[in-house]
Amino acid sequence: MKVQGKVFKFGNDVNTDVIIPARYLNTTSHQELAAHCMEDIDPDFIKKVQAGDIIVAGDNFGCGSSREHAPIAIKASGVSLVIANSFARIFYRNSINIGLPILECPEAVAAIAEGDTVSCDLGEGVICDLTTGKSFKAEPFPEFIQKIIADGGLMKHVTKD
Numbered sequence: 009m010k011v012q013g014k015v016f017k018f019g020n021d022v023n024t025d026v027i028i029p030a031r032y033l034n035t036t037s038h039q040e041l042a043a044h045c046m047e048d049i050d051p052d053f054i055k056k057v058q059a060g061d062i063i064v065a066g067d068n069f070g071c072g073s074s075r076e077h078a079p080i081a082i083k084a085s086g087v088s089l090v091i092a093n094s095f096a097r098i099f100y101r102n103s104i105n106i107g108l109p110i111l112e113c114p115e116a117v118a119a120i121a122e123g124d125t126v127s128c129d130l131g132e133g134v135i136c137d138l139t140t141g142k143s144f145k146a147e148p149f150p151e152f153i154q155k156i157i158a159d160g161g162l163m164k165h166v167t168k169d
Contacts, residue, residue: 009158011088011109012127012138013060015120018049022065023072024099028081041077042084059086062128064120066092070099076106083108089128091135091146093117104153107161111135113146130154 026049028041035041046053063082069092070078079102082090090103093114103110109130116135120126124139133148149157159165 009109009130009154010127011060011062011130012125013062013088014058015062015064015122015124015126016046016050016053016057016087017120017122018046018063018065018069020066020093021068021071022049024070024075024078025072027070027078028075033075033077038080038084041081042086045081045085054085057085057087060088061086062126063087063090064092064117064126065090066117067094069093069095070103071096074098074102076102079103079106079108089130091116091120091126091128104149104156105162107157107159107164109157111146111148113144116144116146119144130157 028044029048032044043054089109091111091113094112095110113135119142120137124137126137128135131148133146135144135146156162156165159168
């Protein structure tokens with residue numbers, strides 16, 4: 009699977025409370041969650057993000073509470089991939105469970121800038137900054153996890169005909 013989009017760059021320790029503020033957790037609507045994605049860290053994020061765009065962040069992305077709402081809000085906003093130095097353990101697993109592609113690649117995070125256009129071959133873990141021409145190699149998920157993500161998440165994967 010390949011993705012391509014414009015980069016939104018964030019720092020370290022982006023927690024689930026800024027990804028989707030708790031005041032919006034009274035809905036199960038993915039679109040409503042998306043409408044408030046990242047608003048406490050970038051109030052204009054949802055106005056700027058387009059389908060396929062990519063989030064690049066530092067260490068410990070998705071720390072905080074264990075709510076699935078955070079990766080759901082990101083995915084529903086149109087983001088196709090999150091690249092970070094590292095992910096909080098529960099966010100990492102929740103991302104797989106809901107089918108949000110994520111990759112850890114500190115070299116890419118250090119080199120990619122806000123607004124760059126990036127493409128990624130998720131199967132190979134190859135990240136290309138099309139703005140600068142630089143390429144990076146992340147460790148791709150094993151094939152069985154790639155299938156879960158491609159199917160749209162764990163529940164869709166296990167109920168697939």
